[in-house]
Amino acid sequence: MVKEIEIVCPPGQQEDEAVVKRLAAASLNIQPQKVSAVKILKRSIDARGRRVVYRMMVQVFIDEIYQPEIFNVNYPDIQFGRPVIIVGAGPAGIFAALQCIQLGLKPIILERGKDVKQRRRDLANINKQGLVNPESNYCFGEGGAGTYSDGKLYTRSTKRGDVNQVLKMFVAHGAAEDILIDARPHIGTNKLPQIITAMRETILNAGGEFIFDAKVTELLVEFGKIKGVKLANGEKMTADAVILATGHSARDVFEILHHQNILIEAKPFALGVRIEHPQEIIDRAQYHCEYRGPDLPPSYYNLVEQVADRGVFSFCMCPGGIIAPCATEANEIVVNGWSPSKRNNPFANSGTVVQINMEDVAGDDNDPFKMLHFQQQVERAAFNAGGGSLVAPGQRMVDFVEGKLSNDLPVNSYLPGTKSIELKEVLPGWINERLRKALPVFGKKMKGYYTNEAILVGVESRTSSPVKIPRDKETLQHPQVQGLFPCGEGAGYAGGIISAAIDGVNCAVAALKILS
Incomplete structure (x- = not known):
C-alpha cells in the first residue's frame, strides 16, 4: 500500500531517513516497522509561525517495496538525422x-x-x-x-x-x-x-x-x-x-x-538596481530569530508593491550570493546576482526593478529598438557615473530614499568596486521616484529590510529582452x-x-x- 501525506519536520532532520519514517508512521497511526520507505515529493520551509519547520509531501510505502527512480540518458544515434x-x-x-x-x-x-x-x-x-x-x-x-x-x-x-x-x-x-x-x-x-x-x-x-x-x-x-x-x-x-x-x-x-x-518588435521590460543586505538581516526578518543556526539555509524574500500604476518588485533573489558585472559591451554597467550551491557568502542580493511600459519611454512605438536604446542609455550613464573599469554607482538605501549622497558605502560583494553616487543621476526620474516610494513600504512588510546597511548598486537592466x-x-x-x-x-x-x-x-x- 502507498499513501500520500504531509508531514512536518524540524530543521536539521528533514534528510534523516529514520526520523522521516517515524514521523510518517505517527501521522498514519501505524508501527514504524511497517513503513518500508518514504519518498519525498515536495519539500519547503514554513517560517510563518513562531517555530520554523519543513513541510514535506511524501509517499509512504507500507509493507511494499520501493524502487528508486533511475535517471539514465540513453539516446539514439542521430548523426545521419535531418x-x-x-x-x-x-x-x-x-x-x-x-x-x-x-x-x-x-x-x-x-x-x-x-x-x-x-x-x-x-x-x-x-x-x-x-x-x-x-x-x-x-x-x-x-x-x-x-x-x-x-x-x-x-x-x-x-x-x-x-x-x-x-x-x-x-x-x-x-x-x-x-x-x-x-x-x-x-x-x-x-x-x-x-x-x-x-x-x-x-x-x-x-x-x-x-x-x-x-x-x-x-x-x-x-x-x-x-x-x-x-x-x-x-x-x-x-x-x-x-x-x-x-x-x-x-x-x-x-x-x-x-x-x-x-x-x-519593441517590448516592455523592467529596470532598476540590485540591492544587497548582510544575509543575517534577511535571516532575522524571515526566520524571526537572532541567529539562523546551521540547520536552516540562508533565507530569501519576494517583495512587490504597486507605485503610481507600475509594479516595483524584487527579482532573481540570491541568498548567500554575490553581485556580478554582466555587461556584454564596453562602456556599460549591468549587474546581476548569483550564489554558489552552499549559498555561504555573507550577503543577500536581489534585483529590485520597476516595470517599464511602452508609453513610459519617448519615441515611436513602431521603432523595434525603442526600448533597447533606452536600456543602453541607462547602462552607459551608470558606466560614466562609476568612472570606468566596471566600477558601479552605489548608494546606501536610506540615503537613496532621503536624497542624500552616501558618505561611504558598506562592504559589498561586487568585485570591480563601487563608487558613492546619487543614483538619481543614473536612473530616469520616474524609475527613481517609484523605487524611493517602494523601499520604505518593503521595510514595513519585512522587518529590518529598510536600512542603511543595505547598498543599492546600479543598474539591473537585463531582466528580460527589450525586443520581441x-x-x-x-x-x-x-x-x-x-x-x-x-x-x-x-x-x-x-x-x-x-x-x-x-x-x-x-x-x-x-x-x-x-x-x-
Whole structure:
C-alpha cells in the first residue's frame, strides 16, 4: 500500500531517513516497522509561525517495496538525422538540442562564445580588470547567462511544459536529486559548469554537433523559407529548421533581423538596481530569530508593491550570493546576482526593478529598438557615473530614499568596486521616484529590510529582452520565415533557466513537424 501525506519536520532532520519514517508512521497511526520507505515529493520551509519547520509531501510505502527512480540518458544515434541548426548554447538551445535527439533530429549548436571552462578566464578579466570580451562574458558562452549567474530553477511556467522533465534532465547529468523536491530548487554556479559539460557530451555522443566561436551574421532565407545561416568567418551552414535561442543580450542578432527586413518588435521590460543586505538581516526578518543556526539555509524574500500604476518588485533573489558585472559591451554597467550551491557568502542580493511600459519611454512605438536604446542609455550613464573599469554607482538605501549622497558605502560583494553616487543621476526620474516610494513600504512588510546597511548598486537592466521576435502561437515559427523558430528569453518567450529550457523543448517538437 502507498499513501500520500504531509508531514512536518524540524530543521536539521528533514534528510534523516529514520526520523522521516517515524514521523510518517505517527501521522498514519501505524508501527514504524511497517513503513518500508518514504519518498519525498515536495519539500519547503514554513517560517510563518513562531517555530520554523519543513513541510514535506511524501509517499509512504507500507509493507511494499520501493524502487528508486533511475535517471539514465540513453539516446539514439542521430548523426545521419535531418539537421536542425540551433543558434545559442544557453538553456533554451541545449534543451532544444536534447529534445531534437530524442525526436531523431540532428542538432547543430552554434555558440558565439567559449565553452564553460574557457569562459572562466574572461570572467576573471571582467572581475579583476574591468575588461569585457563582447563574445565571452557572463551572458555569452556555453550554458548562457544561467551558468555563471546562479542556476536558480524556480519557475511559475508550469502551463508551458513539463518542469519535472527539465529537472530530471539536470539530475541525469549530475545535479542533486534535491532539485526534484525543493520548493525553490537551486544548483549553484560552482556546480552548473560540470552539468552543462555533461549535457554537451551527451549531445556529441549521440551524433550532434557543438561548435564554439561560431557567430551568426546572416540568416539564409529563400522565398520566405529558412535555408541556413552564415557565420562571421564566411562559412554557410544549411538546414530547413533554425532555432534562434540567442538570449536577451544578443543585440547584434536583433540588428541582423532588422537589416534583413525580418520583423522584430519593441517590448516592455523592467529596470532598476540590485540591492544587497548582510544575509543575517534577511535571516532575522524571515526566520524571526537572532541567529539562523546551521540547520536552516540562508533565507530569501519576494517583495512587490504597486507605485503610481507600475509594479516595483524584487527579482532573481540570491541568498548567500554575490553581485556580478554582466555587461556584454564596453562602456556599460549591468549587474546581476548569483550564489554558489552552499549559498555561504555573507550577503543577500536581489534585483529590485520597476516595470517599464511602452508609453513610459519617448519615441515611436513602431521603432523595434525603442526600448533597447533606452536600456543602453541607462547602462552607459551608470558606466560614466562609476568612472570606468566596471566600477558601479552605489548608494546606501536610506540615503537613496532621503536624497542624500552616501558618505561611504558598506562592504559589498561586487568585485570591480563601487563608487558613492546619487543614483538619481543614473536612473530616469520616474524609475527613481517609484523605487524611493517602494523601499520604505518593503521595510514595513519585512522587518529590518529598510536600512542603511543595505547598498543599492546600479543598474539591473537585463531582466528580460527589450525586443520581441514574433512567432505564430501554434507553429512557433516566425510569421514571415518558415522554419525559423524564435526561442527563449532573447525572443521574449521565457524568463529564466526552466522556462527557457521548456521553450527549447517546445521549439524542437515544432521543428519536427515541418521536417517530417
